[in-house]
Amino acid sequence: MVFNIFKTFFLLGCTSFGGPAAHLGYFRKLFVEQLKWVDEPQYAQWIAISQVMPGPGSSQVGFAIGCHRAGIMGGLAAFVGFTLPSVMLMCAFAWFGTLVVGEQWFTNIISALKLMAVVIVADAALGMYRSFCSSRTLKLMALAGVLFTLAWPFGFAGLWLVAIAGLLGAGMRSKETPSMKDHRRPSLVRANVALVIFVVLFVVSLMLPDQGVAGLAAQFYQSGSLVFGGGHVVLPLISEFVSNDVSTSQVLTGYAAAQAVPGPMFTIATYLGAMVAPAEHSIIWALVATGAIFAPGLLLMLVGQAYWQRLAGYARAQGAVQYINAAVVGLLVATLVFPIIPTSVTTYWQIVVVGAAFVWVHGFKPPIWQVVVAFLAGAMTASLL
Incomplete structure (x- = not known):
């Protein structure tokens, strides 16, 4: 079971381009529609x-799916x-630097995968709209979510929107509110332990020196603990932490690379950890930075699941x-x-491609790997023309 979860998420991690909203679309298509590991209400929560x-x-959502499927080991x-x-x-x-960034074939692949992200997010937003906006008031809430997020394009927009x-x-x-399906409740003891660990590690991070691998872990743990809004918002905070060790140009290169590769944008910490490390310890420092920046969000997800x-x-x-x-539907649309x-x-021409692909994805619901192959084939064909 655990290995199957790892394999499924690894394959998804190899093809999940487009940022957090696109990832949520990929997750919904695979785990809600195709594999049926979770249902729509649980996923939305x-x-x-x-x-x-x-x-x-x-x-955090991927971690929650894994925990739901096979406990902590499944989440990890x-x-x-x-x-x-x-x-x-x-x-x-x-x-190796950015040797391939200027190559035309690489540019075409990135452009094609960005178009795929548009299709996947649009399909997820429409599917969730049909599931969750069944009344006039809920439709108005979704519309308000779109307008609020677009009018307040800052890191705390999602937090304020969900709270309001x-x-x-x-x-x-009112009577339009259906009863919630009875889902298995995560352990409250586990949640409390996770909260204690989160607080203790945060306090310890404030006491560690700024130098060395311990200082690196402390700085990235604080970044992961304080940033709402995902990878785009974490950039200025971690840039300040590593400003004495790497240049602004290197930070922006890492940021661009994080957007170009599949998976979570928080792996900019991997790049920066490798850049500030002594040459012989670059892998260790990269992994420490990665673990430190992700740990707070995963610990807090355990807390949120149980109490929610x-x-x-x-x-x-x-x-x-x-x-x-x-409101989450509105957030995705925005x-x-x-x-x-x-x-x-x-x-x-890209509008035509996106439109045709959306009809294919939404109408015929192909497996995600077929969608990826189709867009990659289109990119390579464009490179040969």
Whole structure:
């Protein structure tokens, strides 16, 4: 079971381009629609939890899926599997530079995979809209989520949106609010242990010196503990931490590489860890930086899962969940509108490709590997023309 989780997430990690919103689309297509490891309401709750917790949202949701499937070991297998491809590629960028970045075939592949991300996110948003926006008020909540996120394009937008939606849902519960399916409750003891570990590690990180591998771990742990909004938001904070060791140009190179490779953008920590390390210890420092920046979000996800499941049993909490689910749909749509579409679709021909691919993906529901192969084949064909 655990190895199967690792294998499934590893293959997904090799093809999950497009950032957190796209990752959530990939997860939904594979784990909700195809494999049916989780149902739609549970999946939406995990997305909502990830919006109110610091850390990398898509990695937290993947970790939750693994925990749901096979406990802590399943969660760790999911995290390692999904993150490992990105870690290896970021290490390669650190060691070999950006030799392939200027090559036309590489540019075409990245462009094609960005177009694929548009299709996957659009399909996920439409599917979730149909599942969670069954009434006029929930549709209005989703629309409000779109407008709010676009008007407030900062790291705390998702946090504020989920909080406001939850308060509205708790106060406006009506007959349109269905009862929640009874899901297996995560251990409250495990959640409390995770919370204690999170707090202790944060306090210890404040006491460690700034130098050496311990200082590196402390700085990246603090970054992972304090950042809401995902990889884009973590950039300025970790840039400040490593400003004495790497140049601004190197930081931006790592940021660009994190966007170009599949998997979570928090693996910019892998690149920066390798860059600041002594030559003979680059792998160790890269892995330490990676583990440190992801650890807070995963620990807090264990806490959020347990307490959220217990709150969901109350009537007002059920109403809050319905509004939060609708708000999350709005959040995905807003992310699609900006920045995914403007940075991915730049020509009329690409609009045609995206439209045709969306009809194929949404109408025929092919496996994700077929979608990846189709877009890669298109990219390589364009390179030969």
